[in-house]
Amino acid sequence: MSAPFRALAEPRRREILRLVWDRERAAGEIAAEMDDVSFPAVSQHLKVLRDEGMVEVRKEGRRRIYRARREALGPLAAALEASWAGRLSRLRNLAEARERRKEER
Amino acid sequence: MSAPFRALAEPRRREILRLVWDRERAAGEIAAEMDDVSFPAVSQHLKVLRDEGMVEVRKEGRRRIYRARREALGPLAAALEASWAGRLSRLRNLAEARERRKEER
DNA sequence: CTATTACTTAAGGATATACTAAAATAATGT
DNA sequence: ACATTATTTTAGTATATCCTTAAGTAATAG
Numbered sequence: 175m176s177a178p179f180r181a182l183a184e185p186r187r188r189e190i191l192r193l194v195w196d197r198e199r200a201a202g203e204i205a206a207e208m209d210d211v212s213f214p215a216v217s218q219h220l221k222v223l224r225d226e227g228m229v230e231v232r233k234e235g236r237r238r239i240y241r242a243r244r245e246a247l248g249p250l251a252a253a254l255e256a257s258w259a260g261r262l263s264r265l266r267n268l269a270e271a272r273e274r275r276k277e278e279r
Numbered sequence: 280m281s282a283p284f285r286a287l288a289e290p291r292r293r294e295i296l297r298l299v300w301d302r303e304r305a306a307g308e309i310a311a312e313m314d315d316v317s318f319p320a321v322s323q324h325l326k327v328l329r330d331e332g333m334v335e336v337r338k339e340g341r342r343r344i345y346r347a348r349r350e351a352l353g354p355l356a357a358a359l360e361a362s363w364a365g366r367l368s369r370l371r372n373l374a375e376a377r378e379r380r381k382e383e384r
Numbered sequence: 385c386t387a388t389t390a391c392t393t394a395a396g397g398a399t400a401t402a403c404t405a406a407a408a409t410a411a412t413g414t
Numbered sequence: 415a416c417a418t419t420a421t422t423t424t425a426g427t428a429t430a431t432c433c434t435t436a437a438g439t440a441a442t443a444g
Binding site: 184186211212214215218219233235236237 | 431441442
């Protein structure tokens, strides 16, 4: 129960999920889309997502093709989509306002 | 956007949220309900939740009374409730099955 | 069967984070 | 004013995690 939240705590993993959310992509393609991170690092994140059942892999020749298992994410799928749509922003704004108040002191 | 997921990654913080989900509780009461953790540690977790706007505090005498800001959690509220109800278990079971398969090799 | 491409796994290091104990702050009581 | 209770903050440490480089697999190509 703990693990799904943990898996999504990492921004890179959320970005990977976004990339394979509605089209499948090979590991290499995913890595190519991401900035400032090595291929192995991406591969390690993919492993975490696989172990959580959040993505599925399919072999095609020498490529591994990934896609999100949206159903498996349950209510977390909506939370992810909200975050990509910036719809978690009310929360963020509140946090920022609090931060500002703190600094004013 | 990153921060809310990060805040919920920590099991203790999810437990704190559960404790103040539908009744308010003083910081000390929260700490008393939790096992194997010091009061300061709980206080630090409460700070994270406060900074994320996930809980509200109210002073009453020398006690600080906390409650969850469920509205502010947006779609994450449903994910939390699902996790407490064990309804994220399909995900977990898949992950465990995968784990078993790996060990069998 | 050697080389190349695509990817994963392993080893090691740097940084983040969660914890404890101790000190500081805040409100009330004597 | 001083003590007590409730909580937070600070300082320091241990552990987790994310990253990089290097080495290991797997599949196809020559």
